[in-house]
Amino acid sequence: MNFTKHEFTKLVADIGDRSSAIKYDFEIAEDFSKLLEENKDRLTSKQEQQLKWEFLLFRLTTKNSFASDGFHTERFVPMATFADGSIFPDPNSLPNTALRYFELRAKTVVNSILKARYLDILWEKSKSRKKYLFAIDAVEQYILNVDAYENEDAIMEKLDGLQRATELVLILESNLSKKPLTDKVIQTLNNQIDKTVKDNNHRWLIEMFELVLALSDSYSNDQIKDFVNLCDKAAAHYHSDQNFHLQRSFLQLRKNLVKLLDYTPDTKKILDDDIGQSYIDEAEAKSGSGLVKVHFLQEAVNYYSKLGNKKKVEELIGKIKTATAQAIENKEFKEFSSTIELKKEDIEKMKASLGTGEEVPEKVGTLPTFFPNWDHAVKMTEEQSKKFVFMHLAKKVTYGSKYPIDSPQTPEQLNEDNIMQNFKIEVELALHWLTRFLTDLIKEKKVNAHDFHKFFSKLSVLDNDTYETITEGVESYFKGDYFHSAYVLTLQLEDFLRQLLEVFGGQTTKVEAGSFSEKTLRPILRELRPTISDFMYHYVSWVMEDYRGFNLRNNIAHGFFKKRQANPIYPTAILHIFCLLIANTKLSVK
The missing domain is CATH 1.10.10 (Arc Repressor Mutant, subunit A)
Structure with a gap:
């Protein structure tokens, strides 16, 4: 048997009676949801629809410009936005029939907490020419709400009501000489400030003083000075309590209040x-x-x-x-480290794939076995992003040897940083094997410096001086002088990249203030990127100038690369890049 109109009205009224005891407004939505579930067999279709509208209205999240760092924001926003882009609830999904229902409820309901919500949604969504009347009434109800919430823990809802009332009176009365609503808001705000100070509960003065600043034209200099003193007292309290975040909030408020005086x-x-x-x-x-x-x-x-x-x-x-x-x-x-186990015969096959003698540099530049896989790093990051959702929330900081170097500030930068972290695994694994196999082949006398000289002789087409200097670095590598080898090969690789850009029609110089200067390596690489392939761009960048990689060029140019850091993996990386570029670039020997 369906509820009569009187019975249904009584059920809904009971929720209003209980709402004064809540801590958060969304608890009202939960009450409406419970009412729906427990009485679905007795509700008419009209009653069921009305309860659904009530649930949606009170499940919407409320915002105001004061709680959003001063930025304009919609008053009613979805509670949740899902991965597929859908939202719940949709503040624009309420039909006109729902708004007419809320208008009726605003006239009949007694509880100011519910009434304020009905009036506010009507102010936001109604197309009535007199909708400003809804805003006026909403201010009155929000003022009443400060005392309507009986739960002392409902301070956030009380403050939201004061903030929203202030927001509305600034819209309604900013250009009026007499401001009766503003006066009521200020009186309520002052009472709350006095009560908060009396209770020695400094924390909530932050939001209240922000409202004072917004309504500063209505305050005297003596009142502002009193508020400045309260900020000093609160800042000192939180400093002694070592809550420096709140201390800074009061120090900033003090600064903003003092601006209204002798600044x-x-x-x-x-x-x-x-x-x-x-x-x-x-x-x-x-x-x-x-x-x-x-x-x-x-x-x-x-x-x-x-x-x-x-x-x-x-x-x-x-x-x-x-x-x-x-x-x-x-x-x-x-x-953190991990171990990769390979069978001895598989390791020998990898080593044998490099060949011997003059084959070795050619193989180093062509075998995909030793290519760091950028695409795989991107794919790994995508999979990790889905599996470990909290990786998007944690702040990352990259440290150098003496200080923090960088920290991603946007989601795009964080994603790139995560890709580079996975690319690091790709690079270091490939270079680990390549370095080991090359040093083994050198010890076994299956390859020598002359084999590399012959392969590198193609570079003399561009510049013979560069080629001869590179052979100096190769000789050092084969003698085990990895410090000298890394220095020579790194600097010559940068020069070779500059020459390569000119071969492909680019310019390595730029004009500033009427004079020419050399471009840095990063823009050189960006211009080469379409020509040398995306993989090579990322690899060269990681080895030469990216702070998340070896960063060899910058470390050597600034003198940060010291002898104790000498390691065969660094010159091996440069040799690998040379071999890749030579093997995959059409250069003819004179």
């Missing part, structure tokens, strides 16, 4: 320095970990960089280097 350059410097010092204090407070300390020192560097304080930035960079050294010394960087 001189000297005052600005003091206020700015207090915020910057908070980052430094947090770094010192967390100096038990060099890595954590570096993070907050970086935040301080970013802050002072925006202020243009070069002296402070240089001082902090020195501290970052010291903290990084601490992290390295304390072994805060964890090493």
Whole structure:
């Protein structure tokens, strides 16, 4: 037997009576959902539809510009956006019949929490010429909501109501000489500030002072000074509590409030320095970990960089280097390794595939066995992205030997970083085997420097001086002088790439302020990319100039590559690139 109209009205009214005890508004949606489920056999189709509209309305997430860092945002947004792009609920899916139902509910419901939601959705979605009346009534209800929520933990909903009421009065009364609604909002806001101060609960003053700033024309200088003092008190409290994030929030609010008073350059410097010092204090407070300390020192560097304080930035960079050294010394960087087992006969087959004598450099440049597979790195990243969803959330930082080098800031940069991490596995595995086999063949006297000289002689077509210098690096490699070999071969590879660009019709120089200068390696590689293939571009970049790879060119050019770092894998990588380029580029010997 279906509910009568009176019975149904009573069921819905009970939800309104219970709503004052909630902590979050979405609990109202859960009550409507429960009502639907428990009474589906007794609901008429009309009653069922109305309950579904109620559920959707209260399941929408509410936003306001104050909770969105000042950016304009839609008031009602979906609770969830799914991987396929679909959303739930859709704030634009409510038909006109639903809006008419909400208008009726706004007139009959007693509870201000529900009434405010009905009026707000009507203000946002109604096409009525008098919809501003919905906004006026919504402000009144949001003001009542501050006391309507009986649960003390419902502070977020109370603040949202105050924020939304402020947002609406700024729209409705900004150009009026008399502002009755604004006066009511300010009175309610002041009462809440007084109550919060009395309860010694500083945290929620942040949102309240943001509203003071938005309504600052209605406050006297004496009131603003009182709020500045409260910010000082709160900042000191959170500093002693080592909650530096909240301390900085109050320091920033203090700065914004002082701007409404006597804001001189000297005052600005003091206020700015207090915020910057908070980052430094947090770094010192967390100096038990060099890595954590570096993070907050970086935040301080970013802050002072925006202020243009070069002296402070240089001082902090020195501290970052010291903290990084601490992290390295304390072994805060964890090493992860894996083992790949190959049968001895398979290893011998790989080695034998290189041949002997003059075959070796040709094979090095043509055998796919030793090609780092960029496409496989991309595919691995795609698979990991689906399997390990949290890898998109974790912040990544790449460290050099002395300080952090880079940290991805966008999803695209993070994805590229993850691909490069997988490409590193590809490169280092291929070079491990190639280095081992070449050193074995040299020891076994199955290949010598002359075999490589003959193969590299094709380079003399471009420039004989370059060819002769490269042979110097090859000789050092075969003598086991990997330090000298890496230096010579790396610098000559860059020169060879420049010559190659000119062969293909490009220019290695650029014009700046009327004079010519050489392009750096990165733009050279970008221009060569269409010609040398995508694989070669990524491989050369990784070995030569990418900070996530060997970065040989930059390390050698800046003198960072030291003798103790000499390793056969570095010159092997350069020889491999030379062999690949020579074997796959049409050059004729004179």
